[in-house]
Amino acid sequence: MLGLLALAAALAFIVVGGFVGIRLLLLARRTRELPELAVGLGFLFVALIGYPMGLSSALPGVPHALACFSFGAGHIATAIGSISIFVFTWRVFRPDARWAAALSAACMLALVGSAAVAVHSALNTPVGERVPDPALVFRQLTVGVSYFWTAIEGLRWYQMLKRRLALGLADPMVANRFLLWGLSGLSAGTAVVVSTVRFLQGAPPVGDPVSMLAIGFGGFGAAISIYLAFVPPARYRQLIEDGAPAVEGA
Amino acid sequence: MEARPEDPDSGDVRMWGDAALADSQAFEFVCDQLEEKSSLDRLAARGTVRIALKQAGLEARSVTPDQMSVVVERLLPAELTSRGVEGVDELCSALRDGLGSVSSADAAETPDAVFQRLGGGS
Numbered sequence: 001m002l003g004l005l006a007l008a009a010a011l012a013f014i015v016v017g018g019f020v021g022i023r024l025l026l027l028a029r030r031t032r033e034l035p036e037l038a039v040g041l042g043f044l045f046v047a048l049i050g051y052p053m054g055l056s057s058a059l060p061g062v063p064h065a066l067a068c069f070s071f072g073a074g075h076i077a078t079a080i081g082s083i084s085i086f087v088f089t090w091r092v093f094r095p096d097a098r099w100a101a102a103l104s105a106a107c108m109l110a111l112v113g114s115a116a117v118a119v120h121s122a123l124n125t126p127v128g129e130r131v132p133d134p135a136l137v138f139r140q141l142t143v144g145v146s147y148f149w150t151a152i153e154g155l156r157w158y159q160m161l162k163r164r165l166a167l168g169l170a171d172p173m174v175a176n177r178f179l180l181w182g183l184s185g186l187s188a189g190t191a192v193v194v195s196t197v198r199f200l201q202g203a204p205p206v207g208d209p210v211s212m213l214a215i216g217f218g219g220f221g222a223a224i225s226i227y228l229a230f231v232p233p234a235r236y237r238q239l240i241e242d243g244a245p246a247v248e249g250a
Numbered sequence: 251m252e253a254r255p256e257d258p259d260s261g262d263v264r265m266w267g268d269a270a271l272a273d274s275q276a277f278e279f280v281c282d283q284l285e286e287k288s289s290l291d292r293l294a295a296r297g298t299v300r301i302a303l304k305q306a307g308l309e310a311r312s313v314t315p316d317q318m319s320v321v322v323e324r325l326l327p328a329e330l331t332s333r334g335v336e337g338v339d340e341l342c343s344a345l346r347d348g349l350g351s352v353s354s355a356d357a358a359e360t361p362d363a364v365f366q367r368l369g370g371g372s
Contacts, residue, residue: 027370035364092364157361163307167320170307170362177365230368 006212009219010055013188016223017047020230038088043226045081046143050074068122075118078143079111085146093153103149107142114139140196144189151185154178165245172244173237177229184225191218273310276318277303279352280326280345287344288335298333302326312360315352322346 021043028037053074057067086104094100117135158178164170194214203211228236277299284295302325303310308317322345330338 023370024368027368031367033364033367036368039368092361153361157365160307161362163305167306167324169317169320171366173369174362174366177369178361181365230370232369 002209002212002216003207005216006219009216009223010051012223013219014047014052016227017043017051020226021045021048023230035088035092038084038091040084042081042084042088045077045084047081050076050078050081053077072119072122075115075122075139079115079139082111082143082146083108085150089146089150089153093150093157103145107145110138110142114142137196137200140192140199144192144196147185147189147192149185151182151189154182154185158182172240173232176240180225180229184222184229187218187221187225189218191215191222194218274313274318274354275352276313276315276349276354277310279315279348280318280322283345283348284330284341287341288330290333290335294333298329299326302329314354315349316354318352319346319349322349 021040024036024040025044028040051074053070055074056062057070057074059067062070086107090100090104114135118139121135155178158175161170161175161178165172165175191214195208195211198208198211198214232240281292281296281299284290284299285292288295290298300310302321303313305325306317306321308321313321322342326345327338327342330341335341
């Protein structure tokens, strides 16, 4: 049952993340703007490429050569996607903050380094002999930082736009998009951190109930939030617009 | 309107390493007018406007003249009254009139503008 939940959540994250990523890249082609390019690449490389390749490398019965390729390529794709998310968060929310530039640069370096170690491991270590190595844990925690940082910024802006809504200075859909962006980051970040901690505790990469629960709820939470944020159905739009607070003094 | 990014009286709260940024022309205009036409000194005028902006969920560095006009109409009067400023209605009316001539052309792209675009039409 837990396995099915985790599998369905993983599939939902892959499908929705991939769909939204492609949609945002098409938007970037029209606008030529960095934010949509960065977040589009982030979804595409993390959700559609890195995540399924990483999962498939740990599945039992996968041929050794394919597992090694998936392991290394999955790390590279996840690193590219996470770097894109760092670029998005830094340039959109904190373009003038030196601490944000420094944090982004440090995390990008960490991602590149851990991807290099993963490729080395894929080429030199048999699949069954891989143990929780510091590079993998460091990579996962860095990915977690990318999710939590962008979640905090999204929720901070949601709070600001809630105040603007009361004065008629914000669009309810945009305010809700910040909320959903924050929730998607929290969901994905929690899933990453919990599964990494369980991995460190010696739990198997596939089949651990706690990890599967975290991936299940985190994956569904992220997928639903991303979908409603970037491809909101008409009924959802109506719900948000109807629920917007009345403008004070209007 | 000349911006004063390095102003020690600005009262702006920045995190470590944040670059010192110029506040928007709309913010500078209202602060200068308040300092000139009310009993508030420079520090008090800027602090009062910042408090009103915070209540509105806006930032001094990116607030536009249109947004500032709403703040001046809805939130600033109460803040000025609570500080003992006289002739608040006339003062705020003059501020709103003056904001009509302030340029908003220098505004950088804000996160809400980006998230508006990412929704693809909402």
